[in-house]
Each structure stands twice: as C-alpha cells, then as structure tokens.
Amino acid sequence: MRERGGTAVVSTDVDTPDTEELAEPGTDAREDPPGQPEPGRRWPRAVAAVLTAALLVTGGALFVEGGQLRDTPATSNHALTDREATTRVAGDVSNALGKVFSYSPQATAVTKESARKLLAGKALQQYAALFGQVEKQAADQKLTLTTHVVRAGVTRLTDDSAHLLVFLDQVYEREGRRATTAAAQLSVTARLRDGQWTVVEITAR
Secondary structure: OEEEOOEEEOOOOOOOOOHHHHOOOOOOOOOOOOOOOOHHHHHHHHHHHHHHHHHHHHHHHHHHHHHHHHOOHHHHOHHHOOHHHHHHHHHHHHHHHHHHOOEOOOOHHHHHHHHHHHEOHHHHHHHHHHHHHHHHHHHHHOEEEEEEEEEEEEEEEOOOEEEEEEEEEEEEEEOOOOOEEEEEEEEEEEEEEOOEEEEEEEEEO
C-alpha cells in the first residue's frame, strides 16, 4: 500500500505463484487427456499380457516335451507296460524252445516237425542244417535230450516283434549212463505271425 496525495492506494502488483507451484508436492498439475488410463491402471494390463504370453510359451513347450516322452523307446516298449502280452510271448517262446531242443532216439521226427511249425527265418535254416547231425547222433548213441526253460525275460516287445533272454537247463541221457545237466543261455528274437509267436533268430550267449 502506498500513500498518494493523502489517499491510500492499494497496489495490484502482487506476485502470484505459478500454477505448478500451487500443486501439491509429488503431483502433476496437468491432467491426462480424456480416455487415457492413468499410469497406475496401465501396469496390471501389461503384466497380464506378459503372463499370458509366458503361459502360452510354457504350455507349448510342455506339449512338445510330453509328445517326446510318449515317443521315447522306454514307453514304446510293451514289455514295460503290457503284462499280459509279455507273459504270452514268454510262454510261446519257452514252449517252442522246449520242444525243438528236446528229442529221443525214437522221436526225432516229432522234434523236426515241431521245428517247422515253431521256427522261421534264420532260426529254422540253422536248425535244419544242424539237426541232421543231431538226428544221427541220437540214433547211434541212444541219446535223449530234455530241455526245460528256467526263465524267459522279455527285454523288448512291440506289436509284432520281441527280444528275449532265455535261460535253459538241458538234461542229457545216454543209454547205460548217468544223466548229466548243463545250463544254456540264449538270445532270442520272435515274430508274431497268424496270432502265434514264432522264433526267427537264436544266438548262444
């Protein structure tokens, strides 16, 4: 206030703080344009989008890994998952080996016929090549051979093929002599043909 000619005059030249200085500390005096969400409302949407993408990627990876797991050799081996089929192939192969590796001087023809039915492929060819000698020896030495399968383990099984490890006890009897027993171990491959497991390869171990 200043005095002029004895009259009090009120000055209007008062300093007015800027608008920004009147705003509360830590706040922005300028408002966001209409229709734009506040920053505090935008981050949940961003996080949700990232999480969704991550879940999709993870889900895809798990699906691929699951498919690989289903296709691994371990899960395609029915010997690990199908007890009934495993028991059947072990029984068929054990029965076949017991018949084709058992003979007597009077019944070699029966053994030979069993081999034709129960063996095939390489196993039948090898057996046929050797059985002539066995047949003659059985007749000359009055030799009887009886084979028992002690254990047949299926190491791999698919819908139409099987690999087995077979343990045998074989009893040799010659006329006038004491019987002797010998153990044998075979690696066997079998094929499913016309509903029956047929031995196609035999390897001594």
